[in-house]
Amino acid sequence: MHHIIGNIIDSTKKRVDDLKKNNSYSGIDKTDIRNIETIINETKKYYKVPVIAEIKPASPSTFYREISPPDAASIAKEMEKAGAAAISVLTEPDYFHGSIDNLDYVRNESTLPVLRKDFIIDETQMDEQQTDLILLIASVLGNQLENFVSTAQSKGIQPLVEVHDRNELEKALQTSAKIIGINNRNLNTFEIDLQTTYDLAPIIKQYDIENNTNHIVISESGIDSQEDVKQLINSGADALLIGSSIIKSDDIYSKTKELVESLK
């Protein structure tokens, strides 16, 4: 598993080269951005859990199902009906079997904010397809993080900065990003430990009190059950990003609803 992330970045570089060659980007319409904070607050009012449900055909370690753009759109509608707060769409083709067209179809068919889940290593990727949120991975971007965060914001896109340890978290807090994702999965070993959120979420909450700021904390990966959801919310997560456990279930609607209604 150890060199997977390097391989993913290499193939992403090729994709970026193609993108630049073909000049195939549609740009971002700033006037058409769906705010995630609004829907997270709305969801909480009804004692429901803000779940960002993910359209994830595969991961480097597991294949779930091939998902065509029309399939992606109908899965997203099930998730939306079940009370999901937003939809995450994998657009990485080689290791996650995702596609830009899945993002396009989902965003057209659903009214929810959509997160583009990919490995963003070049700012031109941000103009490829309309999206409300974009994932920026702290460990991938290193000292370019701040620049990518401000570029996304200047386009109107809400950056979700993903961290996995305390050091990355401190760097994320130094940027102007409002949304921080705590990945419970270590991208080098692919091991999952929800303790990552239990350790890091309270640090963000404390930071916000001390600095009179307000971040949205999203716990990501390895979330299967209502028990997981309750504990993560108790530790300070505002929302949860859930892929595999929903996608592998034969009833997308019921599994999403079960997780959204974990606090009942």
Ligand SMILES: O=P(O)(O)OC[C@@H](O)[C@@H](O)c1c[nH]c2ccccc12
């Ligand atoms: O399928 P899971 O364990 O529920 O995880 C979802 C999501 O967190 C995961 O897909 C993810 C988190 N960070 C990423 C970065 C790239 C690709 C994928 C991801």
